Amino acid sequence: MALFPAMTRLTLHAPAKVNLFLAITGQRSDGFHDLVSLAVPLDWGDELELRVLAEGAGRAGGAGAQSGETRLRCEASTPACEVPASADNLVQRAAAAFRAATGFSRPVDFILKKRVPVGAGLGGGSSDAVAALRGLNALAAAENPRCALSEAALGELAAQLGADCTFFVHGRPAIMRGSGERVKPLNRSASATATADSGAVSASAASAFLRGQRLFLCKPAFGVNTAWAYGEMRERARAAGLASGSVYLAEEEAEALCERWRRAIGEGASDVRMLGALTFNNMEPVVFAKYPALPVLATEFRERFGLTLRMSGSGSACFAFLPAYADKPVAGAAAPSGALAAERALVEKLTDCVHALWGPTAFTRVVEIAGA
Numbered sequence: 001m002a003l004f005p006a007m008t009r010l011t012l013h014a015p016a017k018v019n020l021f022l023a024i025t026g027q028r029s030d031g032f033h034d035l036v037s038l039a040v041p042l043d044w045g046d047e048l049e050l051r052v053l054a055e056g057a058g059r060a061g062g063a064g065a066q067s068g069e070t071r072l073r074c075e076a077s078t079p080a081c082e083v084p085a086s087a088d089n090l091v092q093r094a095a096a097a098f099r100a101a102t103g104f105s106r107p108v109d110f111i112l113k114k115r116v117p118v119g120a121g122l123g124g125g126s127s128d129a130v131a132a133l134r135g136l137n138a139l140a141a142a143e144n145p146r147c148a149l150s151e152a153a154l155g156e157l158a159a160q161l162g163a164d165c166t167f168f169v170h171g172r173p174a175i176m177r178g179s180g181e182r183v184k185p186l187n188r189s190a191s192a193t194a195t196a197d198s199g200a201v202s203a204s205a206a207s208a209f210l211r212g213q214r215l216f217l218c219k220p221a222f223g224v225n226t227a228w229a230y231g232e233m234r235e236r237a238r239a240a241g242l243a244s245g246s247v248y249l250a251e252e253e254a255e256a257l258c259e260r261w262r263r264a265i266g267e268g269a270s271d272v273r274m275l276g277a278l279t280f281n282n283m284e285p286v287v288f289a290k291y292p293a294l295p296v297l298a299t300e301f302r303e304r305f306g307l308t309l310r311m312s313g314s315g316s317a318c319f320a321f322l323p324a325y326a327d328k329p330v331a332g333a334a335a336p337s338g339a340l341a342a343e344r345a346l347v348e349k350l351t352d353c354v355h356a357l358w359g360p361t362a363f364t365r366v367v368e369i370a371g372a
Ligand SMILES: C[C@@](CO)(OP(=O)(O)O)[C@H](O)COP(=O)(O)OP(=O)(O)OC[C@H]1O[C@@H](n2ccc(N)nc2=O)[C@H](O)[C@@H]1O
Pocket: 019, 022, 031, 032, 033, 034, 035, 037, 120, 121, 122, 123, 126, 161, 162, 163, 164, 165, 178, 179, 180, 226, 227, 230, 312, 313, 314, 315
């Protein structure tokens, strides 16, 4: 048996996510909220590099690292992506959880290239945590396959790190339920209201439908604190009393709306304006009330461009389906140049609009849905 791992270095993509559909259905006795969400990974995100360090006398001795040591360096592409490399960083927390669960003690150096803005509702931190778990698991497996965790065990560990983390273990369009930890990839999901016919969406149909759909993503300079947004919903629901249904969406309704997505996918609908109309997020009212810049831009997008701008998760990032790709080419084929030019012109106008309303430091990007 090799005493030193064969694998000493690897790099992982940590994709961002968008919630195409997000219904918070109520608060549970443990304080967390139940939800139903259709989330998709993007072709863009952070990058996490792992390097196994040589064990030695420790820093004091100047040579090598100590057993069980985890180092982290964060390189942010913009100030909005800056995150401390402290023990609170989800990469550090994931490493600590993995070491505790497996006994893996090789010292590791993480280099996190942050591109996803923090507090955006794009799941950057959760995705980094899962990338760290996956990377460490690969290193552990290279050293001794019996030390590696199964997918199920990785999922359980991930769930302890954040409500969104299980989604990233699957890494494909999926419906999240419970507090987010119950994840079913879309092509294998059957909703509570699905009939035998409508539930049988083939993997290839779901995959062809969502993969490569292009979204315009934007985020103002400020972020939103997820715990605050949930807390605000709780307060509003408490104040509404019996009318708390004005804050939360009943689970049956959420499932029915989610089912509309599944039908659209099953039928291979390609009208991106219709897709925009299917997007939903009932966290918007609390977040929009505090941050009016968000609904102001949503109104502008609707009135000037006929596009639905929807918030992702607890915000502050928002997205809109890009219509220029309505005639999306088959994967791998070149897009018709007319469609590309039309999209470029639209994106330019959308970007100008974002900067005019949110200022020059607002973030914009065109992304594609991945992982289908
Ligand atoms: C809103 C969503 C939608 O996908 O995404 P983001 O906006 O964060 O990306 C998620 O539910 C966020 O998941 P995540 O960001 O992992 O949340 P966590 O760190 O686990 O929780 C932060 C805090 O939010 C509250 N929380 C979170 C999830 C949930 N189902 N109910 C809650 O009440 C809790 O107060 C918790 O302490």
